[in-house]
Amino acid sequence: MLTPLRELFRYREFFAQIVLQQIRTRYRGSVLGFLWTLLNPLMVFLSLSFIFSYINHWDLKTFGVYFFSGYVPWTFFSNVTLGATSAIVGNSLYVTRIYAPRLIFPLATVAVNLVDLGAGLAILAALVLIMGAPVAAAWVVVPLGVLLLALFAAGLGLLFAAMGVFFRDFQFLWSNVAFLLFFLCPILYPVERLPPSAREYMQLNPVVPFLQFFQEPVFGGKMPSLETVFYALFLAVAAAVAGYATFVRTERRFYLYI
Amino acid sequence: MQAVKSPRAKRAGSPSPEAGGPSVVLDNVGVRYRLLTEDQRTIKGRVLGLLSQRASAKADFWALRSVSLAIRSGDVLGVIGPNGSGKSTLLRVLSSVISPTEGRCTVQGRLTPLLELGGAFNFELTGRENAYLLGAIFQKSRKEMSELLPKIVNFCELGPFFDVPIKAYSSGMVARLAFAVSAQLDPEILVLDEVMSVGDEHFQHKSLMRTRKLIEAGSIVVIVSHNLDLIGHFCNRAIWLSKGRLAADGKPGEVVARYRRESL
Secondary structure, three states: OOHHHHHHHHOHHHHHHHHHHHHHHHHOOOOOOOHHHHHHHHHHHHHHHHHHHHHOOOOHHHHHHHHHHHHHHHHHHHHHHHHHHOOOHHHHHHHHHOOOOOOHHHHHHHHHHHHHHHHHHHHHHHHHHHHOOOOOHHHHHHHHHHHHHHHHHHHHHHHHHHHHHHOOOHHHHHHHHHHHHHHHOOOOOOHHHOOHHHHHHHOOOOOHHHHHHHHHHHHHOOOOOHHHHHHHHHHHHHHHHHHHHHHHHHHHHHHHHO | OOOOOOOHHHHOOOOOOOOOOOEEEEEEEEEEEEEOOHHHHOHHHHHHHHHHOOOOOOEEEEEEEEEEEEEEOOOEEEEEOOOOOOHHHHHHHHOOOOOOOEEEEEEEOOEEEEOOOOOOOOOOOEHHHHHHHHHHHOOOOHHHHHHHHHHHHHHHOOHHHHHOEHHHOOHHHHHHHHHHHHHHOOOOEEEEEOOOOOOOHHHHHHHHHHHHHHHHOOOEEEEEOOOHHHHHHHOOEEEEEEOOEEEEEEOHHHHHHHHHHHHO
């Protein structure tokens, strides 16, 4: 069961090349280069801030920081899981013609998006400073949030990569579910605005504990509760184990469906 | 179905554990493909299929069946057969790209699969970048590749094109790059799929010379080609695949002659 992981280690050079290649082909030929990574979250921030502060009269300083502290990790989660659905099919060239651990492809999606997540967090930090919002010591929990979120997204990503091979329309299904899930997460609205009965259901959303690793310290200035930490840890490990096991058990049959 | 063992585990250690050099052993190997309709590949199709109670016929197709073959150090194996006879599937099994549906394939030695010319290449990248990419696939570090690079540049004779994205290359140039890189990786098992038929005369000669050197060093070479004269002259053993089964295995002259007589 662990052999594929050892293989992955031996192929680390190839893994690194695939990641670099994806980053490079994404930004090649653009003078702004890496700045494109920053542009999308900025545009989203500006447009949504406009809507909510101008039309809804919410305070930009608080709402902007609140929104962004949830939107950045959400974007990572959504891009990883969505990208993973086509990670194997999209790399069919490699999957059908050379021998390399197939784990590389969905995991490369995770790695590439980690770069974007890093950029997003940098913007978030800059926003907090510009807006003059308080910087709390609780920020130190963010790296742990990144780690757990990455593990969770990677686990689901492995599962979805396999699903994407066996069902060609899985990616369309998931993109719609993800869209729905976005509105079920307290990103555009604070959880306090919900009636207490709805707040309980919010805990059923498995993405929420991960978002709290970012929202609580950045917006609330406090650590996520111990309960949240353990819940997130449990979800991340469960997703990683389930995703890995499914992927490793089914990868031998991928070639039949590609 | 027999127990299937992944060949990967056997390839884990780079140097061959036995003193006998590289070897490939296929034991009663069969590969089954499943011909799926669009409905069988989508969730929508599956669900609708359940609702309408339509029986979904599964069409199975054995690309290889009951193939037993032992290839030893020093073998230069030519693989011949008409289109669709299972040649490429055989190469995929040899290079661990697919695991056999039944039987087992045990590979010992470093394998350099050159499946379908430059199959691993990214056409957006330059020749140089692709050389590093191919090196990485064969677990060479960047440093090791940098040391090999002058030899590769020299061998492929691409000149200034080496630093141009390979989408600008002709198919012959891609083949030259693919061969130059693969041959420099000192493979113990070199798999060549129609590689020889693309380059010009000069390069063909050069690559045959390079391949000879590898053979002298004890490597296994497997060549798939429709060029029967090449198989006849260059190989010391040939197999003929017909509809996924081994129709003949022996001296290249005899196998080629029989193939010509019986199937052309």
